[in-house]
Amino acid sequence: MALKDSVSQVLGRDALAFDETAGCLFVEVPKKRLLTxxxxxxxxxxxxxxxxxxxxxxxxxxxxxxxKKKKKEDxxxxxxxxxxxxxxxxxxxxIYLLLNLETNQRLQVRVRVPENDLTVETVTSLWKGANxxxxxxxDMFGIxxxxxxxxxxxxxxxxxxxxxxxxxYPLEGKxxxxxxxxxxxxxxxxx
Amino acid sequence: xxxxxQRIANEDYVTINVGxxxxxxxxxxxxxxxxxxxxxxxxxxxxGYLHRGVEKLGENLSYHQFIPITDRLNYxxxxxxxxxxxxAVEKLMGxxxxxxxxxxxxxxxxxxxxxxxxxxxxxxxxxxxxxxPFFYLFIxxxxxxxxxxxxxxxxxxxxxxRIGGVEAPLPDDFEERWSELKKGLDKAIDETDKLLxxxxxxxxxxxGVTPISVQDAxxxxxxxxxxxxxxLKRDLRKDEPYSLYPQFDFEIPTGKHGDVFDRxxxxxxxxxxxxxxxxxxxxxxxxxxxxxxxxxxxxKIIKPPExxxxxxxxxxxxxxxxxxKSDGTDKPYRIKIRPPCYMIFQAFDELIQGEMxxxxxxxxxxxxxxxxxxDR
Amino acid sequence: xxxxxIAIIKVVFIWSWTLLIATxxxxxxxxxxxxxxxxxxPNIAGPFGLFQPLADGIKLFTKEEFAPKHAHKILFTxxxxxxxLQAFSAYAVIPFGDxxxxxxxxxxxxxADVNIGFLFVLAVGSLAVYGFVVGGWGSNNKYSLLxxxxxxxxxxxxxxxxxxxxxxxxxxxxxxxxxxxSLDQTGTFLGFLPNWGIFKQPLGFLVFIVAAYAEAxxxxxxxxxxxxxxxxxxHTEYGGMRLGLYLFGEYVNLYTLSALMVTIYFGAWHIPYxxxxxxxxxxxxxxxxxxxxxxxxxxxxxxxxxxRWTIPRFRFDQLxxxxxxxxxxxxxxxxxxTAFFIQISL
Numbered sequence: 001m002a003l004k005d006s007v008s009q010v011l012g013r014d015a016l017a018f019d020e021t022a023g024c025l026f027v028e029v030p031k032k033r034l035l036t037x038x039x040x041x042x043x044x045x046x047x048x049x050x051x052x053x054x055x056x057x058x059x060x061x062x063x064x065x066x067x068k069k070k071k072k073e074d075x076x077x078x079x080x081x082x083x084x085x086x087x088x089x090x091x092x093x094x095i096y097l098l099l100n101l102e103t104n105q106r107l108q109v110r111v112r113v114p115e116n117d118l119t120v121e122t123v124t125s126l127w128k129g130a131n132x133x134x135x136x137x138x139d140m141f142g143i144x145x146x147x148x149x150x151x152x153x154x155x156x157x158x159x160x161x162x163x164x165x166x167x168x169y170p171l172e173g174k175x176x177x178x179x180x181x182x183x184x185x186x187x188x189x190x191x
Numbered sequence: 192x193x194x195x196x197q198r199i200a201n202e203d204y205v206t207i208n209v210g211x212x213x214x215x216x217x218x219x220x221x222x223x224x225x226x227x228x229x230x231x232x233x234x235x236x237x238x239g240y241l242h243r244g245v246e247k248l249g250e251n252l253s254y255h256q257f258i259p260i261t262d263r264l265n266y267x268x269x270x271x272x273x274x275x276x277x278x279a280v281e282k283l284m285g286x287x288x289x290x291x292x293x294x295x296x297x298x299x300x301x302x303x304x305x306x307x308x309x310x311x312x313x314x315x316x317x318x319x320x321x322x323x324p325f326f327y328l329f330i331x332x333x334x335x336x337x338x339x340x341x342x343x344x345x346x347x348x349x350x351x352x353r354i355g356g357v358e359a360p361l362p363d364d365f366e367e368r369w370s371e372l373k374k375g376l377d378k379a380i381d382e383t384d385k386l387l388x389x390x391x392x393x394x395x396x397x398x399g400v401t402p403i404s405v406q407d408a409x410x411x412x413x414x415x416x417x418x419x420x421x422x423l424k425r426d427l428r429k430d431e432p433y434s435l436y437p438q439f440d441f442e443i444p445t446g447k448h449g450d451v452f453d454r455x456x457x458x459x460x461x462x463x464x465x466x467x468x469x470x471x472x473x474x475x476x477x478x479x480x481x482x483x484x485x486x487x488x489x490x491k492i493i494k495p496p497e498x499x500x501x502x503x504x505x506x507x508x509x510x511x512x513x514x515x516k517s518d519g520t521d522k523p524y525r526i527k528i529r530p531p532c533y534m535i536f537q538a539f540d541e542l543i544q545g546e547m548x549x550x551x552x553x554x555x556x557x558x559x560x561x562x563x564x565x566d567r
Numbered sequence: 568x569x570x571x572x573i574a575i576i577k578v579v580f581i582w583s584w585t586l587l588i589a590t591x592x593x594x595x596x597x598x599x600x601x602x603x604x605x606x607x608x609p610n611i612a613g614p615f616g617l618f619q620p621l622a623d624g625i626k627l628f629t630k631e632e633f634a635p636k637h638a639h640k641i642l643f644t645x646x647x648x649x650x651x652l653q654a655f656s657a658y659a660v661i662p663f664g665d666x667x668x669x670x671x672x673x674x675x676x677x678x679a680d681v682n683i684g685f686l687f688v689l690a691v692g693s694l695a696v697y698g699f700v701v702g703g704w705g706s707n708n709k710y711s712l713l714x715x716x717x718x719x720x721x722x723x724x725x726x727x728x729x730x731x732x733x734x735x736x737x738x739x740x741x742x743x744x745x746x747x748x749s750l751d752q753t754g755t756f757l758g759f760l761p762n763w764g765i766f767k768q769p770l771g772f773l774v775f776i777v778a779a780y781a782e783a784x785x786x787x788x789x790x791x792x793x794x795x796x797x798x799x800x801x802h803t804e805y806g807g808m809r810l811g812l813y814l815f816g817e818y819v820n821l822y823t824l825s826a827l828m829v830t831i832y833f834g835a836w837h838i839p840y841x842x843x844x845x846x847x848x849x850x851x852x853x854x855x856x857x858x859x860x861x862x863x864x865x866x867x868x869x870x871x872x873x874x875r876w877t878i879p880r881f882r883f884d885q886l887x888x889x890x891x892x893x894x895x896x897x898x899x900x901x902x903x904x905t906a907f908f909i910q911i912s913l
Contacts, residue, residue, distance in 0.1 A: 019498075019499070021283065021498035021499055021500050022282045022283060022285060022498070022500050023282075024499070024500050024501055026499065048409070049409055049412070050412055051412070051503070051510065051512065051529060052412075052512065052514075052527070052529040052534075054514070054527045056516060056525050056527075057525075060518075060524070061518050061524060064518065095514070097501060097512070097514070097529070101409075101425070104430045104431050106431075106501070108501065127410055127411075127412065128407075128410045128411050128537075128538070129410060129411040129412030129413075129534050129537060129538075130412075131537050132533060132534075132537045133533075149194060150193075150194040154238065154239060155238065155239035155242040155566060155567075156239060156242070157239070164244065164247060165246060165247055171244075171247055171248070171250075171251050205709065206709075207709060207710075207713075229883055229884070316879070319879040319880065320786055320787065320789070320878075320879040320880030321877075321878065321879035322600075322604070322876055323603055323604050323876050323877060325604075326604035326605055326606060327604070327605060330605065386877065386878075387879075390878060390879065392787055392878055392879050392880070392881060392885075393878075393879050395881070395882070395885050396879060396880075396881070396882055396885075547882060547883065547884065548713075548883075549790075549882040549883065550882070
């Protein structure tokens with residue numbers, strides 16, 4: 001694929017892995033090289049439009065894979081010699097959807113974010129429009145963006161205690177809204 | 192303390208709340224405007240009043256069950272959301288939709304594009320004091336609703352289409368309905384044009400109000416009519432063609448300054464272009480006859496292969512995209528919706544700095560912020 | 568019947584007549600807007616919805632008289648009262664017809680024939696500002712305050728062009744009294760044009776009508792009560808009869824302004840080229856002049872409604888710009904041209 005070749009040429013060692021489904025190309029870059037890679041992609045290959053930015057929680061995905069693998073190993077009774085304590089890959093990932101306005105090509109860049117280091121550099125210096133998507137990512141997953149001008153919750157209320165889109169948060173919620181009680185101060189005045 | 196409040200901490204201002212419930216009727220969003228006299232210093236934005244956890248819901252419903260939920264995103268043009276989602280799933284599974292179904296999808300999407308633009312122009316008029324075009328245009332929107340109701344029974348939130356095609360052919364007398372609707376729409380758009388476009392007061396209120404440059408707009412992530420108003424000719428139907436759009440002949444209007452007047456004029460012209468597309472699509476549909484298939488061969492339980500895909504279409508508001516990650520089961524693993532007005536509304540503070548309160552309302556109306564799409 | 572009785576009857580008659588017109592205007596507004604907007608309007612309360620104003624009046628009278636907790640107790644009620652007061656008083660000096668003869672007694676169809684009629688109308692009309700500003704302040708509400716501020720600035724600014732246009736008319740007819748101006752508009756000049764104000768003062772009429780729309784707070788000048796911007800401006804917090812006083816006062820203002828326009832520019836009760844008093848008995852002539860005057864007023868009242876539902880509203884700085892930078896120079900120009908013509912001809 002011509003795009004794959006040019007991306008691996010520009011990023012060099014930073015292009016850790018490529019995935020492609022139905023014409024959508026995903027490239028993984030290391031977290032600490034995120035800003036450099038995105039700047040390179042913008043300057044060299046012309047990917048200067050950020051379409052969207054969001055997080056994905058892969059914990060359930062990997063757990064299912066591990067369970068299937070373990071089941072297969074149990075079934076065939078193989079010696080689990082290699083990769084005894086195979087640590088799971090990083091739990092979260094943040095995906096950036098880039099677009100080249102001249103050639104109309106799309107490229108998806110992903111960074112893996114481990115659970116013990118939930119910070120990513122902000123890209124608001126490159127694109128002003130990353131402001132709210134990063135706030136939403138923080139709101140929904142808990143991923144902090146270093147250098148963001150105003151990293152507060154966006155869709156949930158400010159004191160909401162959990163991060164809803166994580167896989168360990170139930171669909172029905174945990175009843176946090178019952179803690180919201182309205183106490184008018186004083187005798188309740190109008191303004 | 193919002194970011195704007197911190198920025199203007201040293202100035203003299205009064206806080207005006209364009210609150211969640213406001214006669215300007217744009218859905219539930221809150222803009223805390225800081226004004227000094229009549230000049231707006233900035234606005235803190237608070238959204239999330241209509242957040243329903245749609246993306247989390249998607250992880251617990253099957254692919255088919257998610258279609259009615261996509262209706263409720265941009266409820267002024269529900270069909271565009273349905274079509275976008277279905278196309279994303281079809282892209283993931285590699286399904287090829289038959290031509291007749293694609294034509295029906297195109298006709299319905301363009302009708303809902305016309306409906307969305309009608310809402311915007313009517314509400315923009317009401318907010319600026321011109322109450323009459325609202326009524327002329329909404330009568331035609333009722334006729335569009337009649338067509339939707341005839342097709343599948345629902346007026347506003349039609350769960351249109353299935354993964355792999357559509358559920359029913361167009362009704363038999365669509366031709367008569369469409370020609371009548373065309374006449375009515377032509378007349379209504381002409382009358383609105385006569386009342387508003389060259390009206391001196393309208394021009395004073397909208398020309399030069401909150402302009403934005405192309406570079407700023409691209410940096411904020413603008414797409415759709417708001418980006419075309421700045422002068423960049425960018426439309427996903429022409430740039431990344433999907434479905435049968437390459438076979439149709441239509442124009443993409445662009446503006447010059449990105450102000451309220453440009454956004455309004457572009458939508459007026461786009462309504463007429465959509466009518467042209469529907470004419471051409473319907474002519475092709477008639478040629479296909481009534482034997483052509485409506486649905487591709489799709490298994491009863493949809494289990495896409497593992498993978499992730501992103502697909503976007505040109506909805507009336509801009510680029511509406513769906514990112515779907517599948518883990519091989521019959522429920523999606525992650526669905527992310529890229530709402531067009533989400534990226535546009537972020538720029539609101541920058542747009543209205545230095546303008547007057549009346550311009551704030553005009554700008555808010557012209558950006559077409561729909562809370563369902565904004566908050567999901 | 569002595570003078571006092573006649574005066575009281577005239578006052579009561581004109582007061583109830585203006586109130587009736589204000590009520591009917593609510594109906595005209597709603598049916599008229601429906602006509603323009605291709606819909607029906609009220610048609611359930613009585614034939615053609617004619618009892619709708621009655622229903623509205625009953626509603627306003629019987630609603631709970633409610634004031635917000637921290638509103639100023641006196642000012643909150645004083646605002647609408649002041650406004651309604653000035654609206655009704657201004658009509659006192661406008662003639663609503665020519666003489667009528669009952670029982671061989673000649674009665675002038677005008678409540679008070681003051682020989683400085685113009686100044687009286689202008690002065691009383693200025694009190695409308697107090698109605699807005701007191702109501703806006705007394706409501707203890709940011710939106711009302713903004714509405715009150717806007718109303719003050721707008722009304723004060725547009726008083727000047729109004730006065731300038733009227734001044735030019737006074738110069739043309741050499742009198743301040745409205746009755747004398749009406750009487751003067753008989754006959755023709757230049758051979759075929761009736762001696763009406765509009766033909767002698769076309770520019771003045773333009774200035775006057777725009778300033779009249781601004782004084783009446785009607786679209787395109789209805790910023791103080793712009794619904795989608797400021798919720799409802801200065802009458803956000805009002806309900807019940809206080810709101811009724813504001814709304815009716817607005818319609819009475821409209822009627823006063825229309826009557827003024829007809830009196831000074833459209834020949835009051837005269838029909839062009841025909842002298843009615845020659846053909847009718849004095850009693851019938853009085854009634855006929857009353858109706859001719861009223862029909863002309865009705866046209867202007869309809870014009871107010873028509874314009875409201877057709878064009879959008881101004882932004883505040885554009886509104887002030889129009890008043891100060893366009894209308895006042897035009898009014899002054901009109902004054903000079905009038906003076907010039909008076910000097911060289913007549």
